[in-house]
Amino acid sequence: MGEVLLQDLWFHQVEGVEVENAVSEGQLVTVRARTGAEHAACPACGTLSSRVHSRYVRQLADSAVGGRRVLIELQVSRFRCGERACPQATFAEQVAGLTFRHGRRSTGLQTVLEHLAVMLAGRAGSRLSQTLAAGVSRSTLLRLIRRLPKPETT
Numbered sequence: 001m002g003e004v005l006l007q008d009l010w011f012h013q014v015e016g017v018e019v020e021n022a023v024s025e026g027q028l029v030t031v032r033a034r035t036g037a038e039h040a041a042c043p044a045c046g047t048l049s050s051r052v053h054s055r056y057v058r059q060l061a062d063s064a065v066g067g068r069r070v071l072i073e074l075q076v077s078r079f080r081c082g083e084r085a086c087p088q089a090t091f092a093e094q095v096a097g098l099t100f101r102h103g104r105r106s107t108g109l110q111t112v113l114e115h116l117a118v119m120l121a122g123r124a125g126s127r128l129s130q131t132l133a134a135g136v137s138r139s140t141l142l143r144l145i146r147r148l149p150k151p152e153t154t
């Protein structure tokens, strides 16, 4: 049995993300990581771009570790779309399995909370989320349910 690497703990399902360090302070664990993608596809037109416009840090709440809240500080690139007719001048890279557009939570935590919202809406769900050290309000849970894709009806 080997030592557990931070990389495996947080990003075993994610490609191209490198952990810099993890700092624990009180009830919060902050994981600093960066992406290494050299290009990304524009969400509007699909054109691949390798022209980095800027880099910035996204903060993503993640599932708790040892009962402590986890915040991932992920440095990502913003690319410039090279397609002249495209309305999207720049766009942020997304990391499959970790980030989604405008999301302030990791995909993993979002999925956990969506399940929780569907099974235990309202106060019970909100209480359980506090216990899981990823506390969200009742209204947030309801919002999550509303955003879920509607089940297909035949």
Ligand SMILES: [Zn+2]
Pocket: 042, 043, 044, 045, 046, 047, 081, 082, 083, 086, 087, 088
């Ligand atoms: Zn584009």
